[in-house]
Amino acid sequence: MALLAGFGHPDQSADMSPESHTAPDFPHPPPTAMAALSTLTALDPAFGTILDRAGPLPWRRRTPGFPGLLQAIVAQMISNQAAAAIWGRLRAIPGALEPATLIELPDDTLRAAGLSRPKVIHARALAAAFLDGTLSADRIALLDDEAAIVTIGSIKGMGRWTAEIYLLFALDRLDIFPSGDIALAAALADLKSLPARPAPKALRELATAWQPVRSLAARLLWHHWRHVTGRPAMDDFKLV
Template sequence: MPEHCGPLPWRRRAPGFPGLLRAICGQQISNRAAGAIWARLRAIPGATTPEGLLTLDDAALCGVGGLSRPKAAHVRSLATAILDGRLRLDDLPAMNDAEAIAHLTAIRGLGRWTAQVHLLFAEGRPDLFPEGDLALAASLQHLHGLPARPAPRVLAAEAAAWAPWRSVAARLLWHHWRHATGRPGTDPEDDG
């Protein structure tokens, strides 16, 4: 693939609260739209700390930051869970992947995709494959010449063969899709 798509950029995101905020910004929208929202949100003073975020109203989070009202509720839920101790981000490294996903998804607004993307990009986990990701499905459809995007269960079954390096496989598929759609390279809003 490097001869067609160029070298694989190793995108990283901040761990902890800012990384999870970034993942929530990316839920169910394009990378380009998510990046624009993330840039607006992180420019708001206090928005990247749980305490500071909880002081912001919808005018700030939605109007200035660009979040939808459901996503504003999700980021408030995340901040509250961290402050009240239900979400223990410092404990994630000691958890296996399944435990870490369960711990994150116990919080309203943090679904499986969000947990997987956060653990892959911010925590550097080597064996995660976000089977619900539309770009991964589109990339595999393109590579295999399939008539339709494969369903998440099909993606998960295919990715099983790539263990224990499914995160690398996901990165390669995203990189291929970015190239196939004319958007190669890294996003300027990515951390690191």
């Protein structure tokens, strides 16, 4: 299948649009991605057109555990570009990606990196959850998708979108679709020429058609939206 050549590898550009930036090196997709692409395009041929227009799909990935969830907090309610800038400053603080160190950092230090006051509170709550054993990378990895979402969501500031982003990018779960994501709604409206951007509930219902490979549908829709808007793929999988 010709589309299988469209996944991003370290020697491929992540965006073929005229406005593209120099792409970072992205990791190889997992073997399951190839089968998922075949399944998805059979379910909905519209997804088969995205790679032809937007170029190879960069396989963005995040580190499991505390750093990946902290990064998801950083990304809440702001653009990818703003999140990448804040994350770069935060990870430059010695020990900030370790729960025991972050929880002791002064508020002013975290605020100087770009975290809002609520996100400082949420980052500390996340650190406390790892320190007291409420959360751990191993525990989350053993849970099924919905149980993991509920467990992560029990921590202050960690809603469903944050949990879904973590499962999708840090654990490579196959059937995750963050229906509350505005960019996904906008991308689908553009791809399908919908009269309006679907609301989260409607988007969630539409996405059921792409089970059991909704994670790839989400990745492709984000890729489509980056191409349409001329935004670069962000190098957000590198944490050190």
